Amino acid sequence: MTQTAGTEPAESDVLHRLSFLDRFLPVWIIAAMGAGLLLGSVVPGLQGVLEAVKVGQVSLPIALGLLLMMYPVLAKVRYDRLDTVTRDRRTMVLSLVLNWVFGPALMFALAWLMLPDLPEYRTGLIIVGLARCIAMVIIWNDLACGDREAAAVLVALNSVFQVLMFGVLGWFYLELLPGWLGLDTTSVSFSAWEIALSVVIFLGIPLAAGYASRRLGERARGRDWYENRFLPRIGPVALYGLLFTIVVLFALQGETITSRPLDVARIALPLLAYFTVMWAGSYALGRAAGLGYARTTTLAFTAAGNNFELAIAVAIGVFGVTSGQALAGVVGPLIEVPVLVGLVYVSLWLRRRWSAQPFKTAPSRRR
Template sequence: MLRIYARLAAINRYLTALIALAIIQGIALCICSLSTEELLESLCCGNVSLPVAFGLVAMMYPTMCAIRYESLAPLLRSIRRIWPVFVSHWFASPLIMFSLAVLFFRQQPEYMTGIILIGLARGIGGAATWNKLAEGDADLASGLAALNAVLQLLFYPVYAWLFVAVLPRTIGVAGSGPEATVSQFAICVALYLGIPLLAGVVTRAILISVAGSEWYELFFMRRLLPLRSVSVLLTIVLILSLKAEEALAFSELFLLIAVPLTLFCVTMFAVAFYWSYARGDSYEHAATTSLSSASNNIELAIAIAFAVYGVDSAEAFTTVVAPFVEAPAMIALVTTAWYLNRKLFAPEQGAHRLPPNLANIGKSKLSSNAA
């Protein structure tokens, strides 16, 4: 696991510690300054807080620029590779996270809604980072990121309305305050996902055509990606500066919110990895699909919670806990993928199983035995 930390960018390597510092900063600002809320209200345009809106777009933009959209077309031509992932991402994941949210927060619908919003936002840029560390299928990871970005733009509003407003009432669970509508979710998704997505496509197309893909990946993206983590940290400071009671009781709330998020990651990883292994897929394919299934587009969940329920809402507070849980959970899952690779997959001819060198990339033993 220490080797994985060493391969992360510096800001991602210490992201958990930085988030802890952001929490302390937010609590300190909450206690020492009484004018934060008034300042934010003075920087509003209608019902939109301009600093918050800028921060939310800044969170999404680097991720959208990192997606290799050209990988989407080959993926769509391979139905066999798509349908298991589609089922995992858009049927199993929402239902599992909804079940966990109801199980843990049935009596606290605001936090239940925040958990559900996280589960509906499927992984995009973060999944590519974990896939690279696990040495999964880079082309498949890029294609899935592009596919999830497009599908979230189309499906997230309806899914959010269904799982937040309709299903809880159907099973007799109280909702979180005024019922949000499909149009509210659609507008927020268009603003905080559609605009960064369009900007990312345009940025990628122009810069690659002018400077080349090597410069774009090695120079531009390496300098742009830290903006995502910085924006997440500033968002955490902002929301904790407004949520005094929750901030002061953070340790208890953190544990309550972290448990279903961790269970979700572990469950989705285990189901997707086993499914891929049982089908006789390669390790690269299994690692990519399982890590992608376990990850979430936390930036989108935060943006939707902020825009629909408010900066100082319990729903928004719940979503900002997710980055604190994501890094250690996903690093543990990458380590698990390496371990399963050594135990379940046969190395290619001439390759050596040397875990430190990550050379044990092969095919499923089920596939080898069948041959």
């Protein structure tokens, strides 16, 4: 599909441009939740079976599901084009500040303000805030006619930065900062090393595999084959891995979920506030900085989106598959997907509204 400058997709076409699997992602997630609840109620001893073989602190089936979630996304990144955006200092600085300073701080504040009496869920949300975008954000950015190469580069940089800094930031926001502020952390027990190890396993391994896939695939068969033949084949694997993980999580969390539905609703509220504030604030900041429509849109979506796959992996690896932290991570994509689809429509509306102003549109690019 070719998108030329000045060509605006009709808002009614946005969902139709998604693949069948991506278009109904919220439906699949809800179905996976229901299947997990049903499985947990009819299969006795399921938890013992799942934990019979472990990778670190994570059962092998769940570990495989988590790795499957991450690999296809990281295989899509064009690692040889980092310099196309790194030369744009405004975009780089704004993205780094929004993703690694403002985003985690905002989620920390919302979690403590809205969930002061639910420490497990609060911790899970803070972990979500630390897991910066590397997944579905590329799809939302494309639908909103953002800058595809900028999105790919920011995703790649976020991936590398998470390997290096996630454990440090986890220690800062979960232990050091609450202590400085005099907040009660006695009900939260974790190890910064365990967080770092989970990141290395569930992000470092698929990151290395994704990089190797692109280098070897392009060298052997060329970029056209890699992006138009190989990537479409492995793309659905990420969704299958996510749905499998959700089924297992909800099978083990069934009693908690059905007995405390209000808790799930309370987890959703700070997530809604977070996505809205991050996207709107980033959009306003990008426009004020004169980035142009395409890169402003990319800045907004990469700041608002979160790597819920990594958040789920870390929560399971550190706190356990039946923990409240893991449940908070699972609720994340259920809220993020419909919210960011809605923000795609908002972006296209803003694009039309500002088309007569000196505001750049997305350049021509092959889809």
